[in-house]
Amino acid sequence: MNKYILPAEWHTQSCVQLTWPHEDTDWRDYLDDITETFVQIAKxxxxYEPLVIAAKYPERVREVLAESLNDDEMARVSIYECDNNDTWARDHAFITLLPTTDASAPCRLLDFRFNGWGEKFAADKDNRINRTLYDNGVFSGERVDYDDFVLEGGSIESDGRGTVLTTSVCLMAPHRNQPMTQAEVEAVLKERLCARKIVWFDHGQLIGDDTDGHIDTIVRICPDNTLLYVGCDDENDPQYADLKALENQLQQATDADGKPYRLLKLPMPDALYDDGDRLPATYANFLIINGAVIVPTYNQETNDARALELVAEAFPGYDIIGIDSQTIVRQHGSIHCLTMQYPEECRRFRQNVVNV
Incomplete structure (x- = not known):
């Protein structure tokens, strides 16, 4: 039995992390709009639970939040000064492992290298956020430096029982961990994530996706061996054949115990464009928190309603919250990409701290 496990996202959480946008990020041209979206996510x-925010301008963030959050919500917000290149916490934040054989053992805060999705964008400041938060006592546990291996949180999904899903199109993409082979990458994942089985998918990269095909944009693990995945029924959509191939792989996939998955197909949002370029809009990029699931919506009444219905089916007893993500997707991501959850075992952090 492994000493540690990568928990499922619905494991009880201590907090969620956001990294706040500012005028020196790529959000500058529509900073007011994305700030409003961040406020909605924060609220x-x-x-439901505490929120940790890494921000270049902590006092400014506090003032903005105080206008929309009530006193109880503000009491759950902690703000730390951290300069940042961008705001995709899912990919630069810690990946946390939990002990399975000794409850008194510390959780492991895995600090992998983030290199801007294969050196596409600057990431030096984002790579320092984990160490800054850790040195300021935000999370309890043992920080493990894995700067020798590139791994983004959005590229893996775990069921909390030893199965990890990922995609070959991302992990084998240029400027990640070459010249490693897929077998060598799998060996590293199994060792460092304490996984029994890595399930690889070779299809499903959305048009406009800067990440080279993160699993959290196309397939998500849910309780009871259920997978929510992005489907496409429009044969005229250029993504149709690739997503159909993904569906075929999903139908053959099994977990570490050899069990097949229950499959729920999310709708494909009607195509969204920015300056003529198609954006990677997806309903799969939802965030699971304590008692709720926050789902991206795109002001598409029929598609949005169907997506929320399916997420509710996969998460009975959870509140389902839709947040308009049309501004987020202009930078080629969505709600899950912007956030990172931490399990309850990482509960030590100081609340309402500014300029730490």
């Missing part, structure tokens, strides 16, 4: 999270 939704803080209604």
């Amino acid at each position: 939704a999270v803080a209604h």
Whole structure:
């Protein structure tokens, strides 16, 4: 039995992390709009659990949040000064392992290298956020430096029982971990994530996706061996054949115990464009928190309603919260990409701290 395990996202959480946008990020041209979206996400999270924010301008963030959050929600918000290149916490934040054989053992905060999705974008400041938060006592546990291996949180999904899903199109993409072979990458994943089985998918990269095909944009693990995945029924959509091939792989996939999955197909949002370029809009990029699931929506009444219905089916007893993500997707991501959850075992952090 492994000493540690990568928990499922629905494991009880201590907090969620956001990294806040500012005018020196790529959000500068629509900073007011994305700030409003961040406020909505912050309010939704803080209604259910604590929120940790890494921000270049902490006092400014506090003032903005105080206008929309009530006193109870603000009491759950902690703000730390951290300069940042961008705001995709899912990919630069810690990946946390939990002990399975000794409850008194510390959780492991895995600090992999983030290199801007294969050196596409600057990431030096984002790579320092984990160490800054850790040195300021935000999370309890043992920080493990894995700067020798590139791994983004959005590229893996775990069921909390030893199965990890990922995609070959991302992990084998240029400028990640070459010249390693897929077998060598799998060996590293099994060792460092304490996984029994890595399930690889070779299809499903959305048009406009800067990440080279993160699993959290196309397939998500849910309780009871259920997978929510992105489907496409429009044969005229250029993504149709690739997503159909993904569906075929999903139908053959099994977990570490050899069990097949229950499959629920999310709708494909109607195509969204920015300056003529198609954006990677997806309903799969939802965030699971304590008692709720926060789901991206795109002002598409029929598609949005169907997506929310399917997420509710996969998460009975959870509140389902839709947040308009049309601004987020202009930078080629969505709600899950912007956030990172931490399990309850990482509960030590100081609340309402500014300029730490």
